[in-house]
Amino acid sequence: MAGSITPRRIPEATVARLPVYLRALFEVRDQQQATISSERLAELAGVNAAKVRKDLSYLGSYGTRGVGYDVEYLVFQISRELGLTQDxxxxxxxxxxxxxxxxxxxxxxxxxxxxxxxxxxxxxxxxxxxxxxxxxxxxxxxxxxxxxxxxxxxxxxxxxxxxxxxxxxxxxxxxxxxxxxxxxxxxxxxxxxxxVDLSIELQILSFYQQRQAESASA
Amino acid sequence: MAGSITPRRIPEATVARLPVYLRALFEVRDQQQATISSERLAELAGVNAAKVRKDLSYLGSYGTRGVGYDVEYLVFQISRELGLTQDxxxxxxxxxxxxxxxxxxxxxxxxxxxxxxxxxxxxxxxxxxxxxxxxxxxxxxxxxxxxxxxxxxxxxxxxxxxxxxxxxxxxxxxxxxxxxxxxxxxxxxxxxxxxVDLSIELQILSFYQQRQAESASA
Incomplete structure (x- = not known):
């Protein structure tokens, strides 16, 4: 697998997370950061680091121990995988x-x-x-x-x-x-x-807001 | 756990899927269906059935073998969990x-x-x-x-x-x-x-559209 850049089969759930990683990578790139750890990317995307590493492995991207992923190259890889390099x-x-x-x-x-x-x-x-x-x-x-x-x-x-x-x-x-x-x-x-359901994120917010209110009154 | 309706700790990823289940359940309810299998709910929500069962188990909801979940009650459970029963x-x-x-x-x-x-x-x-x-x-x-x-x-x-x-x-x-x-x-x-990034679903569509184009030209 190591040499293969575009393996054929990517799980649907991974596909759905790629745009979220990409958005996080754009943010990081705007801040002039050249590399990113899977932990940091996970934090920005709201998932865990093991999932990030697994997802990116489908793209043939493994990062470098102690350094992380090259932001620019990962942007390119995800963009290409998502078809965003075309119009x-x-x-x-x-x-x-x-x-x-x-x-x-x-x-x-x-x-x-x-x-x-x-x-x-x-x-x-x-x-x-x-x-x-x-x-x-x-x-x-x-x-x-x-x-x-x-x-x-x-x-x-x-x-x-x-x-x-x-x-x-x-x-x-x-x-x-x-x-x-x-x-x-x-x-x-x-x-x-x-x-697209514009209320989905509102519902997630209300979950956490309710939890907050419960723990404040507990 | 069987008697407990609202366990305390729900993983973030599960919370994010609850609104998607809820939307699917609203659709099913509109079609006058009283029960739903985990397989059908999974299909509507775009995840796998094992994940649906696991997610709903956090709400204390286990369905009935051979029958599935009661739609109305599941709507209530998820709504309450998400805080949607309040204004x-x-x-x-x-x-x-x-x-x-x-x-x-x-x-x-x-x-x-x-x-x-x-x-x-x-x-x-x-x-x-x-x-x-x-x-x-x-x-x-x-x-x-x-x-x-x-x-x-x-x-x-x-x-x-x-x-x-x-x-x-x-x-x-x-x-x-x-x-x-x-x-x-x-x-x-x-x-x-x-x-909310309004382009996320577009990016997922472009992934599948690109795949389609590739297999058509293969």
């Missing part, structure tokens, strides 16, 4: 407040996600400019997809519209969908769907 | 597009998070009504905190303002902070800080 054209459906926020979100661009089209079902929104893009109508989705080849479609509509939008994205040939709408969406086999 | 007043700082989206996000309310105040540093935004709330000035934070006792402060400002806002939240006595700004924020001991 991902993204299409956003729904330009309400959330769609607007996502269209302007700087965190996308630094990781290679480029918003190439904004779409809405409301004719009143068509033509509105957000950054360098003008909002287009949902009905134009097939033409937009054929022309700009979005790799990922983001659903930022109200819950009630989410399933129909997903169906239309799939019909337009988009096989990766990220759903921000608080609704369950079904997609056919061969389409990858992920969901 | 959490939330304050949002920054009412740009993201702040607006969060103020209107239905996913918060169904889990007991009630937005009690909206604050912005821009005087032009003060007085703007969003739902039932009027935006107030950031300088009024101490008075707002004293009056409405927000348990959690959400930072939805641009990155450059995030640290100052965090400092002000802490000074106003708020000990749980959720940071949506793409910036590193430091808080003193005793304050719980969590971050």
């Amino acid at each position: 991902w054209p993204v299409l956003i459906v729904g330009v309400g407040n959330l769609g607007h926020a996502l269209a302007n979100y700087r965190g996308f661009l630094v990781r290679g996600f480029r918003v190439v089209a904004l779409v809405d079902a409301d004719p009143a929104k068509v033509g509105e400019r957000i950054g360098e893009l003008a909002v287009q109508h949902l009905d134009d989705l097939p033409a937009i997809a054929a022309e700009r080849h979005p790799a990922i479609g983001i659903i930022a509509t109200p819950a009630a519209a989410a399933q129909e939008v997903a169906d239309r994205l799939v019909a337009a040939g988009i096989t990766s969908i990220l759903n921000f709408a608080p609704a369950v969406v079904a997609v056919p086999e061969g389409v990858t769907l992920r969901k | 959490w007043p939330v304050l949002i700082v920054g009412v740009g597009n993201l702040g607006h989206a969060l103020a209107n996000y239905r996913g918060f309310l169904v889990r007991g998070f009630r937005v009690v105040a909206l604050v912005d540093a821009d005087p032009a935004k003060v007085g703007e009504r969003i739902g039932e709330l009027a935006v107030q000035h950031l300088d009024d934070l101490p008075a707002i905190a004293a009056e409405r006792h927000p348990a959690i402060g959400i930072i939805a400002t641009p990155a450059a303002a995030a640290q100052e806002v965090a400092d002000r939240l802490v000074a106003a006595g708020i000990t749980s902070i959720l940071n949506f700004a793409p910036a590193v924020v430091a808080v003193p001991e005793g304050v719980t800080l969590r971050k």
